[in-house]
Amino acid sequence: MIELPFMEGCTVAVLGLGKSGRSAARALLASGAEVWAWDDNEDARARAAAADIPLVDLMQADWSQPISLILSPGIPLHHPAPHPVVAKAEAAGVEVVGDIELLGRVQPDAHYIGVTGTNGKSTTTALIGHVLNMARRIVYTGGNLGTPALEFDPVGREGFYVLEMSSYQLELTLSITFEVAVLLNVSPDHLDRHGGLEGYVAAKKQIFRRQTSTRTAVVGVDDELSRQVFEELCSRGEQRVIPVSGRQPVAGGVYADGDFLVDDSEGGQVPVLPLGELVHLPGAHNWQNAAAAFAACRAAGIEPAVVMACLRSFAGLPHRQELVAEIEGVRFVNDSKATNVDAAARALSCYERIYWIAGGRAKEGGLEGLQPWYPRIVKAFLIGEAAEEFAGTLEGQLQTERSGTLEAAVKAAAQAAEGDEGAVVLLSPACASFDQFANFEERGDAFRALVKSLQQGTAEAGQVRS
16 A cells, blocks of 8 residues: 555545545555545445544535545546535635545656546556566556555556546546556547536546656547547647557557558557457457557567567456357357447447347437447347337347346347357447446446356256267
8 A cells, every 4th residue: 555644644535435535545544644534425434434434524524624635536526517525625725636646646756657548448558567567567557447546555766557547537636747648549428527528538638748758648540539639749749649540550650450560650660469369359449459558568668579478468358348158159248348339339340240238327329320330230138227218229220129137138148149150149238337237347247147157057958968
């Protein structure tokens, strides 16, 4: 755990007691701060109290006392309106920051690599961390992915922090200047939290804050919004800018071309890795992730041969096109992290015969944009709140079934796909999970358990027949 000696003896408020909030509260307590912790959710407060984290109702608190409010990234800072506690803090002149900001203040000499984007940032963050770890660097990987920032150990001048940065976290992080900053893509998402698309793009661009010529920006150019950011950065000339693509050659960048990942960042268009060897990174979107990781690791000083070897050994992340099982020639793929249409499109583009499990709590726009992939879908099995809406959208275009629950969908999809060797039963919901599950991880875990049960039943049936 990171200690925060500059907070010793200070009163610090913490709002939001999820994983990162509890971690921040523990780090502050261990550093000798007086902590006022609060969450609007009663269950979250109970968990915090059980962990001996002091609770103070921040709506009733004396805001002349705290020097900082540590805000969990899921809580509105500005839009659609500031949380009332945020408004009280700002009215009292109290700074509002996140836990990653505290990491930056206490470890200013560490090397920081940041990754953001609407989709793919977890995979790319994990890829970069994997390469640095295999290259025997001191490295901690987390932020929006996995481990909260204040649960890392100090690394000093020699080590790296590789941080997945959501748009919310970027708004709450002021001190860190990323030596390597990666923007993968931008598509409309969380617009209510940023006052619209312009605010969302502006939040993503903060990952490049204060970068100078000694630092590197790695920018995806496979979507229009990110391409505009790339062109803007190039026109300013403040840092080195490397374009990356999973679809086409880009001069001076790293990209997928034909069967190879190609490095043209220093000229020469050097083929560095057969794409077929990236077995856990299927599809053009993952090739862009690999290109971004390659460019970022090269910028961090890792030799190309080392990066290539490490990319080959990457095992992938749970819930992101995770191959759970293959049952009698049918693959079952867990892509529960696909909580929006763009992410689902990336998965649908990777397979030819798909029994698609979709639905949950729909986002604005529903299924708009997925039409090009409908010819690949044999049948759609619809779950959750969006089932009726999606059935109406797909009427006349796809064969559908209103399964309702994930359990019913997995059972029906498995039966429908039986004997269709080479087909894929794909959970890629294009929806949030909150109607039936606590989060996408819980949804993916449930899918995995259901598939494993199917696999076990198939194996037992085979033993009986034999």
